[in-house]
Amino acid sequence: MVIGYARVSRQHDQDTTAQLRALQDAGAERIFTEHASGGRWDRPELQRMMDQLRPGDVVTVWKLDRLSRSLKDLLQILDHIEAQGAGFKSLTEHVDTTTPAGRMLAQMLGAFAEFERAMIRERTRAGLEQARAEGRIGGRRRKLTQAQEREVVEMVQSGRRTAAQCARLFEVHPSTVTRLLQRHAPSTLPAPDHPVP
Incomplete structure (x- = not known):
């Protein structure tokens, strides 16, 4: 039918x-x-x-x-x-597809689809490698360059500027600066209240 x-x-x-x-x-x-x-x-x-x-x-x-x-x-x-x-x-x-020529054409469509999928995978892999080479691991693009990040950390840790001032200076949200400072915070342990025997 x-x-x-x-x-x-x-x-x-x-x-x-x-x-x-x-x-x-x-x-x-x-x-x-x-x-x-x-x-x-x-x-x-x-x-x-x-x-x-x-x-x-x-x-x-x-x-x-x-x-x-x-x-x-x-x-x-x-x-x-x-x-x-x-x-x-x-x-x-x-x-x-009820004829040999039609079946061959359908197989060609399948081959083109597989080629398209392979090309997409290749472009995705190349894009990820390029992103890694530029220091991006995934997610959204960083708001600050690595040089700007070092500058913010240095200014806040030296006391020249506050985190809020840096956020305004570099035109980013204050939480961006806060996260940056948390990543670069010196790992110091609090001094004990009394000597440890």
Whole structure:
């Protein structure tokens, strides 16, 4: 059975007329219609369609982005369709997993998605290494440079300025200076009240 899936976003005043006509012309015997964002996985009509798939069915969409806006999610959906023994067809992009050429195209999509994930991991790793080289371990960027931090600590510990004055001088919140001073506080133990035997 050819099963159609049509989707339009709620955010735009769209209708499914063109999609429904194309799906009917393609021989869809049953069409699931959705009004939801393509970035969401929890689409009720999509879930209903997936639950009712049987071996030999062919899920048909007007365009790939009607099924999902994310390549990762699209591939997960295609994997689920294949696991049910069903096929998939996109009318605009001419993707048809019921043919050898269509299966090859779907595999190429998967390869591109894996390449994209690898590139993201590589960029993330390079960014973290660069941040570590610049003295940033993670979290938000420091408000003060290392030279400014040393200057604040020296001014407060020498008594030339108070913590509040340094905060105003360097235009940071007083708590930033307080945390800085706590990190650089000399570790001294209080003198005992009486001699230890």
